[in-house]
Amino acid sequence: MGDYEVHADQKYVKALLTNDTKLIAEIYSRFAPKVVGYIQKNSGDESAARDIIQEALITIYDQAKTKGLTLSCPFDAYFFLICKRKWFNVLKKNKPEGVTIQEEITSIDANVQQQADQTALHEGRASLFNQVLEQMGDACKKLLKLSFSIKSMEEVAKKLEVSYAYARKKKSLCIGKLTKMVQGSAQYQTLKNL
Amino acid sequence: MDEKTILLFDDYLQGALSPEAKENLESRLESDPALKDAFTIFRDLNGHLSHRFSDERAHFKDTLETLADTHLETTKTKKKEVKVIAFKPLRYLVAACVVLVFGTIFWSQMQDVSYDDYSFKGSIDLVERSGDESAFAKAEKAFNNKLYHEAIVSFDTILTNDPDNTQVLYYKGIASVEIEDYAEATEIFTVLSQGNSVFKYKAQWYNALSFLKQGDTDQCKQILQALPQEAANYIEAQELLKKL
Numbered sequence: 001m002g003d004y005e006v007h008a009d010q011k012y013v014k015a016l017l018t019n020d021t022k023l024i025a026e027i028y029s030r031f032a033p034k035v036v037g038y039i040q041k042n043s044g045d046e047s048a049a050r051d052i053i054q055e056a057l058i059t060i061y062d063q064a065k066t067k068g069l070t071l072s073c074p075f076d077a078y079f080f081l082i083c084k085r086k087w088f089n090v091l092k093k094n095k096p097e098g099v100t101i102q103e104e105i106t107s108i109d110a111n112v113q114q115q116a117d118q119t120a121l122h123e124g125r126a127s128l129f130n131q132v133l134e135q136m137g138d139a140c141k142k143l144l145k146l147s148f149s150i151k152s153m154e155e156v157a158k159k160l161e162v163s164y165a166y167a168r169k170k171k172s173l174c175i176g177k178l179t180k181m182v183q184g185s186a187q188y189q190t191l192k193n194l
Numbered sequence: 195m196d197e198k199t200i201l202l203f204d205d206y207l208q209g210a211l212s213p214e215a216k217e218n219l220e221s222r223l224e225s226d227p228a229l230k231d232a233f234t235i236f237r238d239l240n241g242h243l244s245h246r247f248s249d250e251r252a253h254f255k256d257t258l259e260t261l262a263d264t265h266l267e268t269t270k271t272k273k274k275e276v277k278v279i280a281f282k283p284l285r286y287l288v289a290a291c292v293v294l295v296f297g298t299i300f301w302s303q304m305q306d307v308s309y310d311d312y313s314f315k316g317s318i319d320l321v322e323r324s325g326d327e328s329a330f331a332k333a334e335k336a337f338n339n340k341l342y343h344e345a346i347v348s349f350d351t352i353l354t355n356d357p358d359n360t361q362v363l364y365y366k367g368i369a370s371v372e373i374e375d376y377a378e379a380t381e382i383f384t385v386l387s388q389g390n391s392v393f394k395y396k397a398q399w400y401n402a403l404s405f406l407k408q409g410d411t412d413q414c415k416q417i418l419q420a421l422p423q424e425a426a427n428y429i430e431a432q433e434l435l436k437k438l
Contacts, residue, residue: 016254019254019423019424020423021257021261021423021429022423024257024258024261025264025265028266032266036266049266050262050266053262053266054259054262057258058254058255058258061254062245062251065245065251066238066241066242125238129239129242129243144243145247148243148244148248149249158356159321161328169201171204172200173200173201175200175236175239175240175243176195176197176203176236179195179232179239180195182235183231
């Protein structure tokens with residue numbers, strides 16, 4: 001990443017991180033209507049727009065939380081571009097033969113583009129992690145879910161009626177197995193080279 | 195990547211390695227790109243899973259749902275108001291009457307705000323396996339069947355062995371409100387809200403509901419007003435405050 005200046009709209013990213021209801025509400029009142037309008041213009045309705053908006057905000061939040069996110073462009077443009085791309089993917093899924101999108105021709109700032117690309121990359125990784133987790137055996141899946149939602153491994157061990165040492169070791173080995181599955185996936189190789 | 199390496203990675207992330215072992219691994223990572231690649235994925239997977247299953251993320255999603263309900267609904271209402279302008283004068287009158295009637299009904303319902311409007315309605319989930327005969331299983335079954343006295347007996351068994359189990363303590367608090375043992379409920383919720391568990395604010399919120407159920411509106415309001423913005427039930431609390 002370059003040493004660009006942090007945009008004043010970083011406050012919205014911070015609001016997502018701290019669950020600041022007042023500022024998040026501002027995202028809905030200031031930036032959501034544009035997304036709704038765009039989706040309505042492109043064969044969607046308000047409820048489809050709602051899904052896209054929720055997904056986009058969760059994606060941004062996930063990245064900010066697990067990898068950090070420093071905005072170098074306005075939140076509005078960044079958020080809108082993410083929503084647009086998500087909506088395009090929905091349309092493409094329903095109509096693989098081709099999609100026409102109506103929009104005014106405006107140049108998208110390279111900075112915004114780059115920031116949205118980074119978020120897409122992060123989302124791709126997260127979705128790959130979720131996919132491999134789903135492919136795991138039930139025992140590992142259950143242990144991992146418990147370990148990461150309860151936090152205390154003593155409690156997890158008690159719940160599963162196994163020893164603490166066993167639960168801890170098994171948890172590490174399950175994540176090791178996930179690591180190998182990620183490494184072996186074609187998707188990972190693509191993401192790595194992006 | 196063998197078992198030994200995986201356990202080494204885990205110890206490293208947990209900060210359980212000796213300074214020498216730590217340094218040793220770090221220099222291996224520097225010189226071995228394949229090992230570093232595996233380590234990066236291992237570390238990121240840990241971060242990803244811990245985030246994905248966190249209460250914090252669940253709270254965040256709750257906030258988004260509530261805000262989307264308010265804001266995206268508002269857009270709809272605004273559109274309807276625009277249409278009203280096209281109405282004929284007589285229709286205004288009819289519309290006004292309809293608004294008045296519904297308004298009155300709505301208002302009177304709002305006045306009757308009760309504990310049941312906000313109380314815990316989901317089922318609790320303490321065990322992963324069916325057919326489990328542990329106290330956890332008994333507590334879960336009794337609670338979900340609304341047999342709160344029975345649930346409390348099992349909760350107590352668990353708490354004797356594991357007094358720090360805040361999740362069970364929180365559910366015991368709810369069960370106590372249900373059987374109207376308010377003194378016990380408030381004692382539990384006070385302990386939880388002074389602690390640092392994820393049930394800190396949930397307990398505070400439920401303590402307010404407990405007073406609402408007893409008809410002590412003042413006490414209920416006082417607790418709600420003290421609920422900070424980061425609490426998961428903050429928006430509900432503000433809504434309830436307005437109705438009171």
